[in-house]
Amino acid sequence: MRLSLSVFAVAAVLAAPALAEESFPATLAGHAFLPALSLVEPPADAPRDAWISGKFTGAARNEQAMSVMGDVGKSYGGHATGISLPFIGQPVQGMSGFAMTRAEDGSWYTLTDNGFGNKRNSPDAMLFFHKMAPDFETNTVERRETIFLSDPDHKVPFRIAYEGTESRYLTGADFDPESIQVLGDEIFIGEEFGPYIIRATLDGVVKEVYATELDGKTLTGPDTYSVFVPAAAGTDFQVQRSGGYEGMALQPGTDMLWAMLEKPILLDGGETEGPFLRVIQFDPKAGAWTGESVKFQLAEGATAIGDFNFIDETRALVIERDNGEGDTAQGCAEGATDLSACYPHPAMVKNIVLVDMSDVDEDGFVRRIGHIDLLDIADPDGIALDGMKPAEGPFTFPFFTIEDVARVDETHILVANDNNLPFSGGREIGVAANNEFILLSVPELLSAE
Template structure:
């Protein structure tokens, strides 16, 4: 009898082990295109004059002298210059921060620019807008078909916006940090990091409603949520980490449910992350309310956050998983390096696309991870790469995507996915030291990966 029990226990353990195993699958570069880092557009004609020069507040003091302050990657990343200076004349198109699953009627892809310059306090002159874009893998260029600026003429935003007293009431990076986008029935749905909020808007950018996140019957807030004050205690007065809101927000086919995935673990009452997992909360677009259901996504070793989240069929979805590094690992700085001008103190290591199945959830609420591909190990036998990568190793026949923030993924067709980066203009330089990262779009052939269940 004991032998039977032991054998049964071993069989169950073996089953659970195989069911939870996550296999790595190969990826081949099938196309490469990019939008140059310094791509600027003019604000709408009825926008405040203030919006014609953006990035005036990225330093310690207001600065109206255009292109006078050189951008760099920051001390933690070696203080490498990026070759682009602030403030800008016009609005930067930079920062692709999400792909919509559904495309426009002309086949173009909905994507969006984030809050501007990385923080609420330094982005009050950065307008918020989304785009329709089409990458051309023959020419290597990305066509910007249209850009639409978000505005709140009907005063649907429940707090005072930066351009409150204007007639046009355009939204800025001091109001929201849009990081994920979906297109449904002619309307735009945007996931925000500050609230975190979900924003519903018309296709021409007019806000229709704003929804505060609810988790377990309580409002979920962060340090940048309006109403959070300086003395607020992390974990007690707010639970979402800074820059930890909706980095990914997937639209489930057939149900019209939005699955909002937070970028970072939420905080427990002690002010520390509750675990090595992310919360996923569902919102019913038909009813305009939260379902009350929530799930968990387990981060792999070394991963710190996610970048995007999109369904590929009724239950399976793609998730970008990343660390906080940038640059090729072969150029890692020595531990005792004093001069970091030609090396990366925090090189890119964990950059993955994970395939998950939302229909397979264990008793603890964890969504099953099925498989992954490694964006630092992409085959390029046909020489499709059009941009050179700084490295101290032979990358012949190989391609890497060594960016700090990789924030866009979608199913392109039955065997391909499309991936893009957020270049954090002018603060990231993952491809080459001393050169601002472009907005790259890569087409990956991953048929075997997409077939996994």
């Protein structure tokens, strides 16, 4: 049974199931990283504008390369990150999704998001995805190929930032891509601004853009091109800003896509419908929404999800997180006014949850089987790299946005972070977070039913 948005405010509290699930152990089996300041050249036919990116992240245009220090923001202590904007070239940063299907060479398709965090400040941030190969022997990550997204056939239903160019490359002012799947010779991208599903070729050419439908209605967000200010939350748009598709899983056996919103939907008046997320089914072969949807219940303290991938025909992994960053051991004391050497909002909830998509209760909630805690990872063999581990205690992955998870084999999963270059830290105060890839041994989690 699926409840309509108009009646959900009454039913939300009653419908939300109590969470009772097992916590499984996780052991670090590999640790590799791509340095934070990793840049890629734009294509030769890209506009000259794309050669200096991040020019609009401040109050006014700034074309002087590497002239303004990045920081984590006032509410997170205002710590500098040691890396300055604008960039010469395009930042590789921001791993925002793993495709379940690997490339022929064994590398992982992984996606970079919209650039610098929002529609306004990212018109010179190009959109692309990569083939990446972490090597846990050398602790490095090889970027084997970068594929830039473009709209040469004018399939995007609005004016793009590079509208007047011949190449028509897409930028972060057009879309915020957050999840990726490969099906045959095409890719499908879950996007946040629309929210949309984007269908493209493996060389990045957009073929279709699909608006979202839920319960017979089109969902929009405050950044959807058809929404104009003034707009009332819950009435004119139902999806929160930065609350579109953060995870999108490809279901083996059916080839259906399940697109999961990052944040709860808004009702009339601006309140959310409850502490859960909508997961909506899309048929890529038909190019249409099926009308099926389920709900994912967030754990207490979790505010959003980061990625979503099946491990077999019915079970899937979901990253759920809070908005914290940094280890609790370096958290600021209550009432502290000097935040220069501590984390005011340390990470508290960073889980990878196993769900059974075939087990849905009468209120539409999928069953949570169990989870691992990314803030409590065993490292008995001392695999964690120097400078990227706590001084004592278990290994942790205390990043603001952890946005990549996929099954590697019957006992291992791969996890990576979005480092929001140059605006996130998490490992060391005053140092930008690297793009870390960790291999976790989690046999109990992957075998749980």
